Amino acid sequence: MRVAMIGTGYVGLVSGACFADFGHVVTCVDKDASKIERLHQNIMPIYEPGLDTLVEKNVKEERLFFTTDAKEAIADADAVFIAVGTPSRRGDGHADLSYVYAAAEEIAELIDGFTMIVTKSTVPVGTGDEVEDIIRKKRPDADFAVVSNPEFLREGAAIKDFKIPDRVVVGTDSERARELMRELYRPLFLNETPILFTARRTSELIKYAANAFLAVKITFINEMADLCEAVGANVQEVSRGIGLDGRIGNKFLNAGPGYGGSCFPKDTLALTKTANDNNTPVRIVDTVVEVNAARKKAMAGKVIQAMGGDVSGKTIGVLGLAFKQNTDDMRDAPSLDIIPALIEAGATIKAFDPEAMEEAAKLMDGLNYVENAYEAVDGADAMVILTEWDQFRALDLERIKASLSSDIVVDLRNIYSPEDMAKRGFEYSSIGRP
Ligand code: UGA
DSSP states (O other), X not given: OEEEEEOOSHHHHHHHHHHHHTTOEEEEEOSOHHHHHHHHTTOOSXXXXXXXXXXXXXXXXXXXXXXXXXXXXXXXXXXXXXXXXOOBOTTTOOBOOHHHHHHHHHHHHHOOSSEEEEEOSOOOTTHHHHHHHHHHHHOTTOOEEEEEOOOOOOTTSHHHHHHSOSOEEEEOSOHHHHHHHHHHTHHHHTTTOOEEEEOHHHHHHHHHHHHHHHHHHHHHHHHHHHHHHHHTOXXXXXXXXXXXXXXXXXXXXXXXXXXXXXXXXXXXXXXXXXXXXXXXXXXXXXXXXXXXXXXXXXXXXXXHXXXXXXXXXXEEXXXXXXXXXXOXXXXXXXXXXXXXXXXXXXXXXXXXXXXXXXXXXXXXXXXXXXXXXXXXXXXXXXXXXXXXXXXXXXXXXXXXXXXXXXXXXXXXXXXXOHHHHHHTTOEEEOSSOO
């Protein structure tokens, strides 16, 4: 099949490369000429493990193309995917759909013959109806179907999530579009991936409900962690103890500094807006949004407390800035709340992240970015782990101990064992563990 992918952000680029790898001919379109130029040189706009190799292979095998010219991509396409950004609108938290609608306008002018227009961007319920109206108004004669096909991939594990998904969700009432979507995802039938066909609005809501539910799960275990700290229990054992119940499941029960990233904060907010607009508030999600924001703010206090209640004039070595490991994405990262608050409290920060320092430097100044973990802690009064990169899980702790001017380690990702750290002579604190 011939696919046009509008938008080469996280979802567009990964989906485009993976569809090409499935054997389809994919043209990715972006208005940003310098991004397209870099992609032609196989320079990825984001850090995502395995993406450069996948892109290079499919470009070489002539199944994957990049262009700024929507016309050539869309006219021949059987399926045109909309994978543009839907950021939070300033002020009210609604998803900003201007890029989606602009894409719909452009697509309307260019489709030729029966075409599926598929929204992969995360869009509020009813957006598909709006896209259909836009196209119908501009091209009353056109033969098309608008389909919702939300994406569930995680940053840092995006290729695996796309190629071995738990499910594919397709929202449309067009039988012809259903057939084409089956054809598009045919390679996944081999591993028996469930494909769920629903109405378009249902499919749009599934995406928000999934992200909100995961955010609820994380926030629940984060509050359990606080309770564990108060009563002397261990949150990792609580997670395991409840997660072994098949009805609960063991995933997304790692307590931490609060969720961040490009999706959960934005999507939970957008869901609460949709719910309120429809006079059916989702109070549990309202609360999760509030609790998570407060948690990220409270984490600096936890570090300050571990350092004796005062960090003024002290140096802190921070390991990890990205919102999670294996990404350079800094959007809504807990570090953006924690580091400025520590600087405000008078601390000097030396920070290291394997991939996110360039992005972090655009958002935060007043700290020293250094070359590696050991440099960050050299002479520092404490080591603070903010992101669970694998390379931080196996640090040379003897060397860390010798480099630090105190024994204080604050681990907001629970990657070390409290017993082991105590044995090594560290004053170690983590999340929800005695
Ligand atoms: C999330 C969803 O997991 C994907 O299914 C979805 O497709 C994506 O949003 C999206 O809507 O595009 P992502 O934001 O890449 O993916 O990352 P996650 O691995 O879900 O992590 C989100 C946040 O939750 C991170 O800050 C992470 O540190 C935190 N988290 C995750 C925890 O604190 N504890 C956990 O147990 C799991």
